[in-house]
Amino acid sequence: MKRSGDISMHCLSFRGFLKDDNRFFKFIVAMNDHILMGDIKSNPNAKINWNMPNTKEYYNFKGKFYIASAPIQVTRFPPPKIMDDEGTAQEYWEEQRIHQWQELDEKSRAVFTWPSRAEVPRANDIAFSCQSLNSDTSIIHDIAMDNFCLLVYKVTDVEYFDYSCYPPKRLLYTYSLKSNSWDIQTSNP
Structure with missing residues (x-):
């Protein structure tokens, strides 16, 4: 929900679960995506709907978004603390962000040099002028890498519907911090 009370909807590309804790969904986003970042900064609590038309299942998730950005970026909603034996939470999330970056192909990485979504370029095709990160200029690579964020969604409640x-x-699944497990209730369909 936006501050105005309007509902904000975004299509996010699911990149997997965090292997250390499957309550976390991973998405990728550009730091300069002002529409999405503004909505998250306005209210990091969100709902995600996942429909599976072939199996006729619906998942409605409640949770909170966190942003794992480049260390040079400042965000209001840093990533959550993860229990990790080695290093700090910041180091952990930076490793996760770099790992996700390395899984992207060259064209996907180049997208992170483009202007913000829905921004009208000042010159024709300037938004798409950076098509390759294989050139000798590491500056372009650094710009893309610094603009690349791992968007993390921590699930707290799940409603599963199978028709x-x-x-x-x-x-209905609710995560209990006390027992570190999911409480499951059957509800009226």
């Missing part, structure tokens, strides 16, 4: 069977089933 492939009769009667349909609806399950």
Whole structure:
């Protein structure tokens, strides 16, 4: 929800679960995506809807967004603390961010040099002028890497609805910090 009370919707590309804690979803985003970043800064609490039309299942997640950005970037919502035996939370998230960056292909990396989403370029095709990061200029690579953020979503509640069977089933999952496990309740479909 925006500060104005309007609902804000974004399509995010799911990049996987955090291997150390599967309550965390990973997405990637550009630091200069002012629309999405503004919405997260306005209210980091959000809902994610995941529909699976082939299996007729719905997942509605409640949780909170965190931003793992380049160390030179300043964000209001740093990534959550993760219990890690080695290093600090900042080092942990920077390793995660770099790992995700390395999994991207060259064209996907180049996108992080482009202007903000929906911004109208001042000159024709200037937004797409950087097509390759393989050139000798490491400055372009640094700009893209500094603009690259790992967007982390920590799930706290899940509503699962399956209408492939009769009667349909609806399950509610709530994470309990006390027991470090999910509490499951069956609800009326």
